[in-house]
Amino acid sequence: MNNDWYLDEDFWATFGSLMFNEETFAQGNDQALALLDLMDSQPDHILDLGSGPGRHALPLAAQGYPVTAVDTSAELLRELEQRRGQLPIEIVQADMREFVREQAFDLVVVMWTSFGYFADEADHARVLDNIRASLKPGGRLVLDLVGLEYLCRNLQPVHLTEYDDGRILVERPELTDELTRLDNDWYLIEGDQVHRTRFSHRVWSAGEIRALLANAGFTPISLYGGYDGDDYDFDSERLIVVAGEGG
Numbered sequence: 001m002n003n004d005w006y007l008d009e010d011f012w013a014t015f016g017s018l019m020f021n022e023e024t025f026a027q028g029n030d031q032a033l034a035l036l037d038l039m040d041s042q043p044d045h046i047l048d049l050g051s052g053p054g055r056h057a058l059p060l061a062a063q064g065y066p067v068t069a070v071d072t073s074a075e076l077l078r079e080l081e082q083r084r085g086q087l088p089i090e091i092v093q094a095d096m097r098e099f100v101r102e103q104a105f106d107l108v109v110v111m112w113t114s115f116g117y118f119a120d121e122a123d124h125a126r127v128l129d130n131i132r133a134s135l136k137p138g139g140r141l142v143l144d145l146v147g148l149e150y151l152c153r154n155l156q157p158v159h160l161t162e163y164d165d166g167r168i169l170v171e172r173p174e175l176t177d178e179l180t181r182l183d184n185d186w187y188l189i190e191g192d193q194v195h196r197t198r199f200s201h202r203v204w205s206a207g208e209i210r211a212l213l214a215n216a217g218f219t220p221i222s223l224y225g226g227y228d229g230d231d232y233d234f235d236s237e238r239l240i241v242v243a244g245e246g247g
C-alpha cells in the first residue's frame, strides 16, 4: 500500500469524479449551511483545510464569509478556481502539515474525513497544533469524520455501487491495526477497464478523538452525530467534532 496515496494526483483524477459531482456538491452546500446554524456562527474568516474543489468553501463564501481554501492537489484546486467566480475565496496549494497562519481564522473546517490520512500518528498532532495556532482566540474547529462505533456496527466486507453512467465501484473495506485504521481496497470498473487502488486512514472512536483534541489544548469539545447537531450514537454515519481553540 502507498502510504502517501493522498498526495497522488492520479488517485484524485481517477476516483475524484465519484466523490465530486453535482449531487455531492449539493450535499456540501446543505452541510455548510447546517454547520453555520449549529454553531450560530458569524465568522470573519474561515479556513477550509483539504478543501478539494470547494464543496464547502463555495457555499460558505456565497454566504458572504471570506474563505481560505487549502489543499495539496493542483487539479482539485484548479476546479475550485473555475467554480469560484467572484466569490471571496483565497486558494492556497499547501500541505496541512505545513500550513499555519497565526491567529488568522475564527473557524477552521476539515470536511469529509480529510483529517486522518497520515501513517505517522505525530502528523495528526502536528496538524492540530497548526490549526490551533491559526485560530483566533475563541475560534473553533469542525472535524467531519466517520466514527469507529458506526464502522464496527455497520461495515460491510464488500460493497458495490452502480453509477448512472454505467461505472461500477466495488469496495472491500477492513478495520485493521487494533481497530485504529480503515484499509480500503477499491475496484472501479469502467467498460473493460478496471482501476484498482488501496488506501488507508486513521479512524477514531468518540472518546479517542476527544482525548486527542484535549491533549492538543482544544476546549470545550462537543461531539455530534450529524451536521444538524444530532446526538452521536452507534448508527451515526458521521462523527462531527466542534472544538474551541481553548485560550
Ligand SMILES: C[S@@+](CC[C@H](N)C(=O)[O-])C[C@H]1O[C@@H](n2cnc3c(N)ncnc32)[C@H](O)[C@@H]1O
Binding pocket: 006, 007, 012, 019, 028, 049, 050, 051, 052, 053, 054, 055, 056, 070, 071, 072, 073, 076, 094, 095, 096, 097, 110, 111, 112, 113, 114, 117
Ligand atoms: C475526501 S477529499 C474531501 C474534500 C473536501 N473537504 C470535501 O468535503 O469535498 C480530501 C481532500 O484532502 C486533500 N488532502 C489530502 N492530503 C492533504 C494534505 N496533507 N494537506 C492538504 N490537503 C490534503 C485532498 O487533495 C482532497 O482534496
